[in-house]
Amino acid sequence: xxxxxxxxxxRRTFVKDTSLxxxxxxxxxxxxxxxxxxxxxxxxxxAVIGCGGRGTGAAMQAISSKQNVKIVAMADxxxxxxxxxxxxxxxxxxxxxxxxxxxxxxxxxxRFTGFDAYQKxxxxxxxxxxxxxxxxxPIHFExxxxxxxxxxxxxxxxxxxxxxxxxxxIAAIAKxxxxxxxxxxxxxxxxxxxxxxxxxxxxxxxxxxxxxxxNDGVWTRPRKAGQTEMEYQMRNWYYFNWLCGDxxxxxxxxxxxxxxxxxxxxxxxxxxxxxxxxxxxxEHGEIFDHHFVEYHYADGSILNSQCRHIPGTMSKVDExxxxxKGKIHCGQAKxxxxxxxxxFQFAKKGEPDPYQNEHDELFAAIAKGQYKYAxxxxxxxxxxxxxxxxxxxxxxxxxxxxxxxxxxxxIHPKVYDFNAAPPVVPNADGFYPIAVPGVxxxx
Amino acid sequence: xxxxxxxxxxxxxxxxNNAQNNTSAFTTYQQKIDGSTLSFKMIPIQxxxxxxxxxxxxxxxxxxxxxxxxIQIPAFWMxxxxxxxxxxxxxxxxxxxxxxxxxxxITRPSAQYVDLSWGMGKEGGYPANSMSQRTAIMYCRWLYExxxxxxRLPTEAEWEYACRAGTQTAYYFGNDPALxxxxxxxxxxxxxxxxxxxxKLPNPWGLYDMLGNLxxxxxxxxxxxxxxxxxxxxxxxxxxxxxxxKSVRGGGFSETAIELRxxxxxxxxxxxxxxxPQIPKSKWWLTEAKNIGIRLVRPLVQPTxxxxxxxxxTYLFIE
Numbered sequence: 169x170x171x172x173x174x175x176x177x178x179r180r181t182f183v184k185d186t187s188l189x190x191x192x193x194x195x196x197x198x199x200x201x202x203x204x205x206x207x208x209x210x211x212x213x214x215a216v217i218g219c220g221g222r223g224t225g226a227a228m229q230a231i232s233s234k235q236n237v238k239i240v241a242m243a244d245x246x247x248x249x250x251x252x253x254x255x256x257x258x259x260x261x262x263x264x265x266x267x268x269x270x271x272x273x274x275x276x277x278x279r280f281t282g283f284d285a286y287q288k289x290x291x292x293x294x295x296x297x298x299x300x301x302x303x304x305x306p307i308h309f310e311x312x313x314x315x316x317x318x319x320x321x322x323x324x325x326x327x328x329x330x331x332x333x334x335x336x337x338i339a340a341i342a343k344x345x346x347x348x349x350x351x352x353x354x355x356x357x358x359x360x361x362x363x364x365x366x367x368x369x370x371x372x373x374x375x376x377x378x379x380x381x382x383n384d385g386v387w388t389r390p391r392k393a394g395q396t397e398m399e400y401q402m403r404n405w406y407y408f409n410w411l412c413g414d415x416x417x418x419x420x421x422x423x424x425x426x427x428x429x430x431x432x433x434x435x436x437x438x439x440x441x442x443x444x445x446x447x448x449x450x451e452h453g454e455i456f457d458h459h460f461v462e463y464h465y466a467d468g469s470i471l472n473s474q475c476r477h478i479p480g481t482m483s484k485v486d487e488x489x490x491x492x493k494g495k496i497h498c499g500q501a502k503x504x505x506x507x508x509x510x511x512f513q514f515a516k517k518g519e520p521d522p523y524q525n526e527h528d529e530l531f532a533a534i535a536k537g538q539y540k541y542a543x544x545x546x547x548x549x550x551x552x553x554x555x556x557x558x559x560x561x562x563x564x565x566x567x568x569x570x571x572x573x574x575x576x577x578x579i580h581p582k583v584y585d586f587n588a589a590p591p592v593v594p595n596a597d598g599f600y601p602i603a604v605p606g607v608x609x610x611x
Numbered sequence: 612x613x614x615x616x617x618x619x620x621x622x623x624x625x626x627x628n629n630a631q632n633n634t635s636a637f638t639t640y641q642q643k644i645d646g647s648t649l650s651f652k653m654i655p656i657q658x659x660x661x662x663x664x665x666x667x668x669x670x671x672x673x674x675x676x677x678x679x680x681x682i683q684i685p686a687f688w689m690x691x692x693x694x695x696x697x698x699x700x701x702x703x704x705x706x707x708x709x710x711x712x713x714x715x716x717i718t719r720p721s722a723q724y725v726d727l728s729w730g731m732g733k734e735g736g737y738p739a740n741s742m743s744q745r746t747a748i749m750y751c752r753w754l755y756e757x758x759x760x761x762x763r764l765p766t767e768a769e770w771e772y773a774c775r776a777g778t779q780t781a782y783y784f785g786n787d788p789a790l791x792x793x794x795x796x797x798x799x800x801x802x803x804x805x806x807x808x809x810x811k812l813p814n815p816w817g818l819y820d821m822l823g824n825l826x827x828x829x830x831x832x833x834x835x836x837x838x839x840x841x842x843x844x845x846x847x848x849x850x851x852x853x854x855x856x857k858s859v860r861g862g863g864f865s866e867t868a869i870e871l872r873x874x875x876x877x878x879x880x881x882x883x884x885x886x887x888p889q890i891p892k893s894k895w896w897l898t899e900a901k902n903i904g905i906r907l908v909r910p911l912v913q914p915t916x917x918x919x920x921x922x923x924x925t926y927l928f929i930e
Contacts, residue, residue: 227890260890387721483726522886
């Protein structure tokens, strides 16, 4: 399964490749020093910020790319996450690609914990993986770009409009500095979607779309004795909006993003409904378990979006685009006309893993000194699409994009500290305030 | 009168206890699943000898199907059908079983991150799919807890013995792949999805979907030259601590006629879980193995409780 890492270009080849592009570099005065990996050492140093299951997975994908990648620093709010990440990577490397010393070198002094850990880890790397709960993404992204690092960051990239605006502002700076940014909306790095996108004109004008993320939902983490409220929320982060943004943001963004991609635009307004019918205990914090949103694009076309986290109900994770001449079934990777005739069928068997592919492409570009990826702006706007949907279902009102994105709404704590009060706290019975359509108001 | 009644009660308890400990009639029975109205059918497979593997002259034969070996198989029951999702769901939804992994407890698999039946069907008799070998064996352990009967996955030899049902041809109905459509869901007729269990003809011993529909987990670690070292009497192999590759048999709905031959061997691979974006990857579910499933066996002679516990300890904690 693991790629053959003995395939690294020798240093000589590498330097030769780099010299080929040297002329190009001369013409890019803003180019960061992180673009250079020649000289004494061609190792690409990576810091992992957010060492949970996904951060660990992304780290493994980075070192499984064909480039000479080494994890040199780790940061997480919690020490146990950092140590588990190191342990899991050690095991994976030993079982898969061998030679741990070349791939993983994170002694105690480069394992950082706490709310400010990210700054120290970012400083030690050429490329950073941002995989904490999404609420922290804007400040982590800001720091990474400030320090001139290339970025792989997981979706979503924010949990509120203020965070989206920050990411958009930083995205512009990343462009100026020519820092590669890949966002983990991995359908963009999946061959089936890319091939469908190339052929989207086969269905004519896209007039409507549907998107689904309906399944059982995810884990909960129980409150433990001695935890402050801040620590509890950080552990059980899925259920708190400042950290997660609700599942319409954390998972359904994948499907909404595909529709934006194929529509080549973002919705201008949205209205919908939602609630918490089943997942409504204390440990389920403040998020809904279902949302149904009608998104309106500027050309009048409609996206009907549904996401549900309720066990025992019909599962479906997919996207459908309907055009004047046919339909694109994304999951089946198929384009049909309105008579049902198959116009295009992508052969999915043997399709490369898109999670691996996003790292292969990013690190190949970095190794060659190329500036190729600027995903942050779309990542931010697809995140805003989700957030607008959440604002619509929470309030029961029509939410307009321009108003929402410029609202300045900021749901984050004033202070990041385990003894500080988070922005939402439970009542005497342990339950959190829940949005009520018709009562909850944004404007 | 009272003592007679008590004796009668004791006799009843003794008999039912015996029934569970295999001295009952070696016949077809239905196993009820606690906590549901479901049951599954178990077919007796008599002890016997058979030739495992294929002749070198068999069309499309692969090297790992030999050398042929004569093997004695002790008697067992085998599930008439692949385990259905309805059945597995009783376990998956059993709230009394923890989802936290500890070495000595039955552990319930985590929820699937996405629907790994991929829309092919769940309720109403569709086969359970996409599970790791650990999930399959944990289900056996849960069944043991509920029934006190030792169900497990078949050995490769048991599987092939039951599939062949006394035949030595490429398929249990002969050598002509043109007849396969009556017996199996496979690449040619499945429309790339699995189907409800038991819709095709059974093999001569009454087993449905042995070929096609889903590939079936066995206990054996896959080695291409495994038959070289096979003993003449089949037994449960010592658990190989490596997670991959394990032998799977029978081919599934996306395999071709060649891969559905009774002797054909396939095996699990790390690629089966490559799209799990997290590390550690799920121990329970496979993202790229929509055509793997479970068929249960029950040995006629049930091992001791200690042996059964050792079996589960060694097989369930393969990392």
